[in-house]
Amino acid sequence: MRAQRTLPPSAAPIEWRDLAQGLVGLVQPHVTMHRLEAEFRAHFGVKHVWFVSSGKAALTLILRALHRLSGRRQVVVPGYTCFSVPSAVIRAGLSVRLCDINPKTFDYDFVRLAEVADSEVLCVLATHLLGIGVDVPRVAEICHPKGIFVVEDVAQAFGGERGGKFLGSMGHVSFLSFGRGKNITCGSGGAILTNDDRIGEALAQECAQLPAESLAGRLKNWVEVAATQFLINPSRYWFPAGLPFLKLGETKFYTDFPITRMDSVRAGLLRRWKKRLCRSTASRVNHAEHLLRSVPPHVQTITPSGRGHAVYLRLPLLMRSKQEKDALCRRSGEQGLGISPLYPSAVEQIAELSETLSSQHVPQSTMIAERLVTLPTHELMSEADLVRLCAAVNSVQHNQGLTMNCSSEGPGAGRRVDELPRAN
Ligand SMILES: Cc1ncc(COP(=O)(O)O)c(C=O)c1O
Numbered sequence: 001m002r003a004q005r006t007l008p009p010s011a012a013p014i015e016w017r018d019l020a021q022g023l024v025g026l027v028q029p030h031v032t033m034h035r036l037e038a039e040f041r042a043h044f045g046v047k048h049v050w051f052v053s054s055g056k057a058a059l060t061l062i063l064r065a066l067h068r069l070s071g072r073r074q075v076v077v078p079g080y081t082c083f084s085v086p087s088a089v090i091r092a093g094l095s096v097r098l099c100d101i102n103p104k105t106f107d108y109d110f111v112r113l114a115e116v117a118d119s120e121v122l123c124v125l126a127t128h129l130l131g132i133g134v135d136v137p138r139v140a141e142i143c144h145p146k147g148i149f150v151v152e153d154v155a156q157a158f159g160g161e162r163g164g165k166f167l168g169s170m171g172h173v174s175f176l177s178f179g180r181g182k183n184i185t186c187g188s189g190g191a192i193l194t195n196d197d198r199i200g201e202a203l204a205q206e207c208a209q210l211p212a213e214s215l216a217g218r219l220k221n222w223v224e225v226a227a228t229q230f231l232i233n234p235s236r237y238w239f240p241a242g243l244p245f246l247k248l249g250e251t252k253f254y255t256d257f258p259i260t261r262m263d264s265v266r267a268g269l270l271r272r273w274k275k276r277l278c279r280s281t282a283s284r285v286n287h288a289e290h291l292l293r294s295v296p297p298h299v300q301t302i303t304p305s306g307r308g309h310a311v312y313l314r315l316p317l318l319m320r321s322k323q324e325k326d327a328l329c330r331r332s333g334e335q336g337l338g339i340s341p342l343y344p345s346a347v348e349q350i351a352e353l354s355e356t357l358s359s360q361h362v363p364q365s366t367m368i369a370e371r372l373v374t375l376p377t378h379e380l381m382s383e384a385d386l387v388r389l390c391a392a393v394n395s396v397q398h399n400q401g402l403t404m405n406c407s408s409e410g411p412g413a414g415r416r417v418d419e420l421p422r423a424n
Contacts, residue, residue: 007338010181025268051262055177058190063092065202079362128157131311186269288312314374
């Protein structure tokens with residue numbers, strides 16, 4: 001553990017007045033909840049909104065509701081995504097079907113999607129990973145004729161737009177996350193949005209049965225948010241980052257997560273969401289643009305397809321090899337730069353799913369998992385941090401030659417992105 005300036009990989013700061021609003025939520029629960037629901041309905045232009053305990057809880061409820069309507073059981077998810085996504089599918093009692101993604105855009109490989117989306121598929125998740133808006137209308141074009149629902153996963157992209165529409169307003173139904181490290185946070189929380197009355201009715205039935213968070217749970221979350229707010233500052237983050245038992249940034253697959261209604265303390269913490277979201281989006285976009293200008297040409301950047309633009313929750317870069325990625329992450333660890341991989345593997349390699357997914361291969365997703373690093377873009381970064389990040393990315397390029405590609409293992413190893421099978 002070294003007491004030095006240390007950037008968290010992602011951060012969504014909360015101010016003391018947000019914490020105070022959390023306590024207001026405790027004493028004015030109904031006003032606080034109803035105001036938040038009304039604001040989200042108006043912002044997204046949807047009729048139905050529910051606030052729940054997390055993004056994965058939201059996805060589980062959506063899947064149960066859709067299954068009530070259609071009876072189908074297969075859920076198409078991107079080959080590379082947050083482990084919470086397949087865990088919600090399993091928790092809903094359904095099956096994961098993988099579709100590979102395009103390493104240049106993180107959108108689906110549309111040729112594969114057209115093959116995978118058959119008459120057994122309940123829904124396809126359109127995931128705006130790291131705030132990079134994907135082509136929801138194109139997903140819908142494939143899905144609609146086959147009676148497949150489109151679910152937008154906006155967990156990492158709140159505040160993003162595509163073609164003049166907010167991400168989250170294009171699918172049949174969508175969900176947001178307010179977990180730590182998301183665009184804005186209330187500790188943990190999620191929202192479900194839909195304009196479809198049939199889905200709304202099925203969701204209302206699912207949500208009517210939800211338990212409320214206990215008082216102890218509400219207060220614990222508030223205290224954790226306050227502690228995180230204090231420790232997330234780059235001048236203090238070296239301390240929690242150096243405590244291995246906190247397991248910060250660790251990705252786990254688990255299905256026993258709570259599914260409750262969002263409580264009014266969390267809703268209170270979100271009281272100033274519009275201001276916070278504007279500020280968060282502006283800094284992420286600015287920082288990402290700055291970093292993108294100095295990425296060396298042989299590092300692959302990921303840009304949205306078509307008319308999209310990205311909020312960049314973190315800035316993704318594809319290194320030429322796993323060794324280059326590891327070298328950059330090591331250097332970041334030494335210098336406290338907050339550069340980190342995203343998920344440890346593609347969904348195909350999640351140990352708990354290995355039996356059920358053994359015949360589903362997603363080579364581009366596997367390659368992404370091996371070579372992807374993400375750079376921080378959040379509000380707590382300074383100009384000097386940007387300079388240090390650029391220097392780190394460039395130095396790894398100078399020090400590690402192309403020969404490093406050769407010894408990497410796995411399906412995509414040792415090959416440049418443009419040598420991989422074409423996505424579409
Ligand atoms: C793409 C994606 N989907 C879903 C989720 C689940 O959200 P939560 O952490 O609020 O359960 C996450 C969380 O990290 C995510 O990144």
